[in-house]
Amino acid sequence: MGAKRVLVIDDLEANRYILRKIVADGSQYQVLEAATGAEGLELILQGVDVVILDINLPDMTGFELIQKAERRLGPKRLPAIINISATFVSGKDKATGLNVGARAYLTHPINPDELIATIGSLMKSNTRLQRVERQRDWAEARTEQISKEKIMLERFMRSFSHDLRSPLAAATMATGLMLRRPTRRTDELLKIVEDNLRRVDSMVANLLDISHVSIGGGIKLSGERIDLAAWIQDSIGTLGLQVSNPLSLELEGALGEVVWDTTAFLRILENLVGNAAKHGVAEQPIRIALSRAEQRVRLSVSNAGSFPVEVLNNLATPYFISTRSDTKGWGLGLPIVKALCESFGGEVGFRNEDHRAVVEIEVPASLD
Known part of the structure; x- marks a missing residue:
């Protein structure tokens, strides 16, 4: 598995340098950089795990960038985002960031330990979310498969019942005729009964065999x-x-x-x-x-x-x-x-x- 990718988006080169040094030193993260929202969006679309995002960019706000990324990727594929501000931010700004998709908020000057801990926490959260999403996707796929199997089974039972009635009806008619008129008990009528009962036996044998195979059994052969x-x-x-x-x-x-x-x-x-x-x-x-x-x-x-x-x-x-x-x-x-x-x-x-x-x-x- 490759290194986790952390993207730093900030228009100030000094800020990017500090953030890169904090994240890269002593960690296994691959650090990417962007100076504008447009550059950052392109890198986000290529795939990153965590974004450290300045909320004030020259071409768009950080909030607008999050919304654009979500429209392109969908909420499930949006990376974890840490909003960064050079000054104190109000509760309203924090709420705006969280509402549009940010997962954390930090302000300059950045505390290195706090930043690394936040990134680590978001990485673990991503892993848990991915695991939950995989389990959910599996459950949805399994539910869909069970639904399809149920429909096929219902159709099969109608088909099987339809096919089973034909030989049973023929055998019943032949035996009824022989019971009503014993003098008409001919080899031909007996053959009709025998042939149709064999058809029923074959259909039931097929059903039992395929049921056995479906639960993991095999069909034993003798050469x-x-x-x-x-x-x-x-x-x-x-x-x-x-x-x-x-x-x-x-x-x-x-x-x-x-x-x-x-x-x-x-x-x-x-x-x-x-x-x-x-x-x-x-x-x-x-x-x-x-x-x-x-x-x-x-x-x-x-x-x-x-x-x-x-x-x-x-x-x-x-x-x-x-x-x-x-x-x-x-x-x-x-x-x-x-x-x-x-x-x-x-x-x-x-x-x-x-x-x-x-x-x-x-x-x-x-x-x-």
Whole structure:
């Protein structure tokens, strides 16, 4: 940290010399000088800690200088000011100085001990004020952040409730139909119930996982050795039955074997494909590309359309809902993808490219 800066503003060179000697001798302060209010104002704007200010300057009064500095800097950034007078000053003048921003008053002849003690006291006061202001600024920022999180949580709960009703309603209708007409208890209706209950289970699992991650926990993974190309082809075949968009799979080069938690990586894949189907252009292909470079595997999932600019930096934020919609939100899918990727030791990125919304992840080929 550099030396504290003390500015002496006085039109008399002899006074400046005396004040400089008092302040500089035996102290760690850097002393600056100005002979006019205009010169002093320029130095104040550059940043000083304490100003020793003569109230009678050739171009303006000390009171006017304080007011100009406050208008330029604002009251929070105004340095501590000691008003100096060559003669006895009235209580009215002292009050005027204090009212416009001065913190102390001294008169010539200056007592060196009193001046140094006053400067030291003001320096300590500045430090305390700065600490209080930092704490206040932190509290204000935290309050604003909590307010934003509250709004996002409320929007998310509306979105989550909306999304949860759909599979529950479908399962309820199917079971109600089977109860009213037992003869219609077909495999098709049972499949509807099973599929929709699985959707509910997946949504609840995502919610529990992201809550666990939010309080500092991680997602535990268990690795198994698999043939990556065969596994991804089987998984895409199954996912293709769950979305209306056609899925296009591109395998680049030799993928070989990986040691992964296949359940966790399937959740990554399901969330990315599901998100692309939900927010992309209906019936347009969802492209899935997989490549490998030594011990890193890259997966890219893209759909026709684009991420709104306002959400690009918040896609992996839990509970984030675009202000354009109170119900159709980004939910927990992408935050779960981010959390799972990080558990793998990887990373995730989002971008718009060639009229497509792209999510790209990169993870190690082995959990070992």
